[in-house]
Each structure stands twice: as structure tokens, then as C-alpha cells.
Amino acid sequence: MPKNKGKGGKNRKRGKNEADDEKRELIFKEDGQEYAQVLRMLGNGRCDVMCIDGVKRLCHIRGKMHKKVWIAAGDIILVGLRDYQDDKADVILKYMSDEARLLKAYGELPENTRLNEGIVGDLDEDEENAGDDYIEFEDEDIDRI
Numbered sequence: 001m002p003k004n005k006g007k008g009g010k011n012r013k014r015g016k017n018e019a020d021d022e023k024r025e026l027i028f029k030e031d032g033q034e035y036a037q038v039l040r041m042l043g044n045g046r047c048d049v050m051c052i053d054g055v056k057r058l059c060h061i062r063g064k065m066h067k068k069v070w071i072a073a074g075d076i077i078l079v080g081l082r083d084y085q086d087d088k089a090d091v092i093l094k095y096m097s098d099e100a101r102l103l104k105a106y107g108e109l110p111e112n113t114r115l116n117e118g119i120v121g122d123l124d125e126d127e128e129n130a131g132d133d134y135i136e137f138e139d140e141d142i143d144r145i
Contacts, residue, residue, distance in 0.1 A: 021039065026099055026102055026103070027078065027093060028103075029056075029078060029108070032080060032081050032083075033078055033079065033080050033081065033092065034050045034051045034052060034053055034077075034079055034081055034089070035051070035076060035077075035079075035103070035108065035109060036049035036050060036051040036052065036057070036059070036076070036077050036079045036089070037049060037050050037074065037075070037076055037077075038071060038072065038073050038074060038077060039056070039073065040070065041071065041073060042058075045060060045061045045066055045126075046058060046059065046060055047059050047061065047071060047091070047131070049077065049079065049089070051089070052081065052110065052113075054110065055086070055087075056087075057079070057087055057088060057089045058085075058087060058088050058089075058090045058111045059077075059079055059090065059091050060086070060088070060089075060090050060091065061091045062090055062091060062092070063073050065094070067069060069094050071091065071094055074115075075094055075095070075100075076094075076095045076099075076100040076103065076109070076115065077091050077092075077094050077095065078091075078092045078093040078094075078095070079091055079092060087137075093120060097115065099141065100115050101115060103132060110114050
């Protein structure tokens with residue numbers, strides 16, 4: 001058997017999540033940047049987002065965040081707008097849930113923005129039609145089966 005000459009395995013590559021515990025300074029948007037909420041993840045480091053200005057954009061997750069900061073549907077992010085492509089943007093920063101609540105309290109995000117939800121969209125329609133998936137059987141129907 002060959003001797004192991006590496007410095008560790010999968011767990012060493014992952015590293016420690018020490019940065020999650022400490023508080024970081026709240027970063028506000030600047031010129032050429034916009035707040036957005038993730039609609040869905042597309043894979044390949046891309047996602048569909050709805051920006052606060054009302055435009056739906058395709059965003060690219062930058063390399064510094066790729067496989068280090070996990071973004072899911074419903075997260076509030078800061079995107080950098082492109083001068084030459086209005087329908088595309090780049091993800092600059094992901095806000096934690098407490099930071100997103102602070103942004104909403106400061107008035108940076110509109111009041112109708114829903115936070116802490118996995119799926120963005122009209123959930124009211126889904127709740128109304130949720131009962132349609134089930135079929136109720138009578139006792140007579142069960143006896144025939």
C-alpha cells in the first residue's frame with residue numbers, strides 16, 4: 001500500500017465555519033447595485049431573481065461566493081447591475097435573515113417583501129387548491145374495493 005502524503009480529506013477542504021458566528025456590518029446598496037430576492041436556483045452558478053425595481057434578472061454567482069455561501073430560493077441578495085445587459089446581473093452579497101429584517105426596518109426593502117420563505121410567489125393560490133389533490137371516499141366505496 002502506498003503511504004498517504006496528503007494533508008487531509010474532504011473535511012479539511014470544507015474548513016471551519018468560524019465566520020458565521022461573528023456580526024458583520026450591514027452593507028447598503030450603492031450606484032449600480034440593487035436588492036433582489038431569489039426566485040429559483042438554476043444550477044451552474046446562476047439564479048433567477050426579482051429585483052426591488054420590478055425587473056426579473058438572471059444572476060451569476062461570483063467565484064468568491066461559489067460553493068462557500070449557499071443561496072436558496074427566497075433569500076435577499078445584493079446584485080451588481082451590468083451597464084451593457086439590463087436583464088443580467090452578478091450576485092455580490094447574500095444577506096442573513098436578521099440583516100434582511102434590518103433592511104426592511106430601515107425602509108430599504110418594500111413592505112410587501114416576504115422574508116424567511118423558501119418559495120417566492122403567490123402562495124395564496126396554492127393554499128386554495130391544496131384540498132383538490134385529495135379524494136374523499138364514502139364507506140360504501142371502500143367496501144366495494
